[in-house]
Amino acid sequence: MGGDNAPVEIVKGALDAAREDGIPVILVGDEKRLAAELGKHRFPESLVSIRHASEVVEMAESPSTVLRRKPDSSLVVSACLVKNREAQAMVSAGNTGAAMAVATLKFGRIKGIVRPAIASMMPTIHGKAVLLDAGANVDCSVENLLQFAMMGDQYAEHVLGVPNPRVGLLSIGEEPTKGDELTKATNAALQQVTDINFIGNVEGKELFRGEVDVVVCDGFAGNLVLKISEGVAELMVSMLKSGIKKNPATMLGGLLVKPAFQALKNKLDYAEYGGAPLLGLDGVCIISHGRSNARAIQNAIRAAAKAVEGDVVGCITKAAESVKLPVGETASSTRP
């Protein structure tokens, strides 16, 4: 029931995932409205069911009290399905903060993980990179960032199938001594971690050129990167369009290059990236964009299925036990 286009696009995307990908889905929300939506489509009935939930969490609601205030919301009921092993993953396009809070409280954190992180997929020239944290934790410690590195590494390897992922630390300069206090301390600590293929600091260049598979940063920087990227892409498209409209020759050219534009648009479209997994919890939760259309939801459900197949929870649980991360005073220090 969450997101700007619920339930129409959510149901459509879920049915596409069932039909095209063979993924069983449980639609959680107002029974009557969901049944009415289902009535409009043909779909494999054995793969689709409805679970009633009488309440909806609004986009502006305070995340911290949702569990208590709206125990029968589609969000809380979804989390309970995963908790009770009736579902293997949940996908939400609703209130991100609320989804995080509810998933964290219901699933619990994996033992040893201090903070869960949102892992967002970034387009690159060669494919994509995982950026985390994309906004779950605005203020982070070195310990948090080390765990993000470990979780991103596990996700890239076991879910995305990248062998020995290259893990970079987002900073403003490639040298280990460049960056703010948090970044410098994290770089020093990551160099000591032998189980992670740490390639050092990375900047925008390396990220978008596909020279790194996992980019680690605090949630403030990560979310900034997402929003600045969106802003720049919007600026460039808008300026190119107005440049193209200048005269008949460029307008004709514009028509001819439309396929290239469309390919670019697809590449940059959040809908292609299928939502961001919340890593570090004892259960799979995929956060989908509030503006998600059917395609975005289908991709989010695929991402959920992949996370389950790759056993991301099991892998992170094992890594949290076995990977040695430096601890002590430095590692637990926050921004000065």
Add this chain to the structure above:
Amino acid sequence: MGGDNAPVEIVKGALDAAREDGIPVILVGDEKRLAAELGKHRFPESLVSIRHASEVVEMAESPSTVLRRKPDSSLVVSACLVKNREAQAMVSAGNTGAAMAVATLKFGRIKGIVRPAIASMMPTIHGKAVLLDAGANVDCSVENLLQFAMMGDQYAEHVLGVPNPRVGLLSIGEEPTKGDELTKATNAALQQVTDINFIGNVEGKELFRGEVDVVVCDGFAGNLVLKISEGVAELMVSMLKSGIKKNPATMLGGLLVKPAFQALKNKLDYAEYGGAPLLGLDGVCIISHGRSNARAIQNAIRAAAKAVEGDVVGCITKAAESVKLPVGETASSTRP
């Protein structure tokens, strides 16, 4: 003598500024090499002179010891010219850290200003916005950010000629409660400043849509924004180009839309933005990109002349005395 293209492009750009803009320039560096460059051009001789400096600061040199180690470098000699009122401003495309360190030590900070900031020009749909700090101070306090807001406001109004500039705080969410601890505390403090037209938190969207004139952030976030923007722009251009090369029709279209591409490239080209002023010092210093070509240097010299004409130093000095910024425990707290 600083920058990747010195002295050839630097001299060329300086002569263009003298010839086209009537700005008197002093070329500081190796006398013989500069004289040899001058010999290749025609220029208004009364506006151009050479000041010999026997040393050059290399790009990789540690900034902190330049003043002591290379007292006769083109950088130090330039700063001395400004200090001794023989020049009204300096422009450098060399080692940014060294230029900042030398300018800070030679000019001194304006009374009351705790840290100088690099003010970078960002392209927007409607024109440009000032982003500061773009990298001078990676770890900042609320007090630093308040002063950046005040300095950016003075620069936008008196040098760029923007009446009552809209000042925004870079964050990840428009509500005052969104962002990391530093941003939230700065938002609360800025709301109390009556002399600044504070419009609240801004994100990538508002920045590139031209809905804000001055964007305030710490140097880590600011430099991140610059580098991510460059990375996204590079990614988009590269993907569009490879899309256009796909078949003869799109290739023809690509030729036809070339003027639109060129206009976009010009708009995004750092060379059009003429370097970034270092604000908060008792003297004008413009930091130019290390890759600066003649056009970038000419624009940097124009920016220097404008900063002098607009009396940015005098304006910030006055504002530092008169603008009431909240002080106390909150205002001096750093990232937690």
